[in-house]
Amino acid sequence: MPELPEVEAIRRKLAPRLKGKRIRGVHILRASVTKPQPPPLLQELATGRTVRKVYRRGKNLFVELSGGYTIRVHLRMTGDLYLSRAVELPASVRLWLELGGGGKLVFDDRRALGTVHVHSPEEVASLLSKLGPEPLSKDFTPERLAGAARRSSRPAKLFLMDQARVAGLGNIYAAEALHRAGIDPRKPARRIRPAQAKALHSAIVAVLRDAVKSATTTYTRPGDFGETESFPRVVYGREGEPCPVCGGRIRRIGQGGRSTYFCPACQK
Numbered sequence: 001m002p003e004l005p006e007v008e009a010i011r012r013k014l015a016p017r018l019k020g021k022r023i024r025g026v027h028i029l030r031a032s033v034t035k036p037q038p039p040p041l042l043q044e045l046a047t048g049r050t051v052r053k054v055y056r057r058g059k060n061l062f063v064e065l066s067g068g069y070t071i072r073v074h075l076r077m078t079g080d081l082y083l084s085r086a087v088e089l090p091a092s093v094r095l096w097l098e099l100g101g102g103g104k105l106v107f108d109d110r111r112a113l114g115t116v117h118v119h120s121p122e123e124v125a126s127l128l129s130k131l132g133p134e135p136l137s138k139d140f141t142p143e144r145l146a147g148a149a150r151r152s153s154r155p156a157k158l159f160l161m162d163q164a165r166v167a168g169l170g171n172i173y174a175a176e177a178l179h180r181a182g183i184d185p186r187k188p189a190r191r192i193r194p195a196q197a198k199a200l201h202s203a204i205v206a207v208l209r210d211a212v213k214s215a216t217t218t219y220t221r222p223g224d225f226g227e228t229e230s231f232p233r234v235v236y237g238r239e240g241e242p243c244p245v246c247g248g249r250i251r252r253i254g255q256g257g258r259s260t261y262f263c264p265a266c267q268k
């Protein structure tokens with residue numbers, strides 16, 4: 001499930017190879033991938049353009065084109081974006097861009113929940129303004145995190161997953177950061193004390209830094225993420241196993257329709 005670290009790994013891999021490439025054609029194999037935009041819009045606005053840069057904000061990947069338009073890819077649960085020279089593409093491919101020089105930029109998505117949209121500069125600015133600070137940037141400070149937490153009555157885990165609060169944290173790394181900071185995922189965000197907010201800030205940065213490193217080294221070919229990823233998960237997916245800090249049992253609860261893993265002894 002791609003979160004910030006996986007999207008960042010994909011960006012690092014693609015950015016130098018895509019820069020300067022011309023898009024010769026857009027092949028949309030499943031119309032729902034561009035919803036609610038009609039597929040011809042992407043075809044019309046991207047064809048003939050050149051890739052200026054590839055950047056990431058939160059879990060969004062942006063491919064900025066000459067002429068001002070930007071393609072935005074959101075991988076959701078099973079999306080993957082990679083370069084290929086294969087003649088026959090897998091059945092799970094939803095869309096591909098034909099690149100100058102013969103390569104293909106392929107959007108592969110087994111569960112078909114990911115999206116590919118095209119945006120004007122104004123739309124990109126509006127999208128970016130709705131995202132919270134980038135957790136691995138200078139904008140993300142303990143004070144800013146504490147301030148946002150004070151204004152939220154949601155449980156800490158759901159607060160962290162809100163992309164308007166912190167951009168890029170999902171189910172896995174939110175759980176890991178809360179465990180590292182010793183915060184109960186059910187605790188209302190506004191009750192997080194200043195010292196805890198400071199610990200949470202450090203935990204988020206540390207967890208994501210390690211995870212980006214791990215994802216970047218692990219990501220060698222499409223579909224390579226997931227179970228094979230080497231990032232050591234302390235609580236996520238470990239219900240009933242001993243907590244590596246205190247030896248207590250890790251619990252799983254439901255929050256916002258997803259599983260939350262935590263150690264009731266360590267996390268208060």
Ligand SMILES: [Zn+2]
Pocket residue numbers: 243244245246247248263264265266267
């Ligand atoms: Zn514990």
